[in-house]
Amino acid sequence: MELIQEILVFITFFFAVGYMFTKFIYKPAFLKRQGSKENGCDTGCGSCH
Numbered sequence: 816m817e818l819i820q821e822i823l824v825f826i827t828f829f830f831a832v833g834y835m836f837t838k839f840i841y842k843p844a845f846l847k848r849q850g851s852k853e854n855g856c857d858t859g860c861g862s863c864h
Contacts, residue, residue: 837843
């Protein structure tokens with residue numbers, strides 16, 4: 816039973832580290848937001864924020 820518990824802790828730890836890595840360091844193409852083009856604000860003037 817202790818072995819299963821340790822495996823679950825390691826899995827949870829690796830999911831947390833992976834989440835923090837994709838949140839702050841590396842953003843894959845499928846996770847990037849495309850919100851600026853949906854609103855019609857792709858001029859880059861800064862007036863739409």
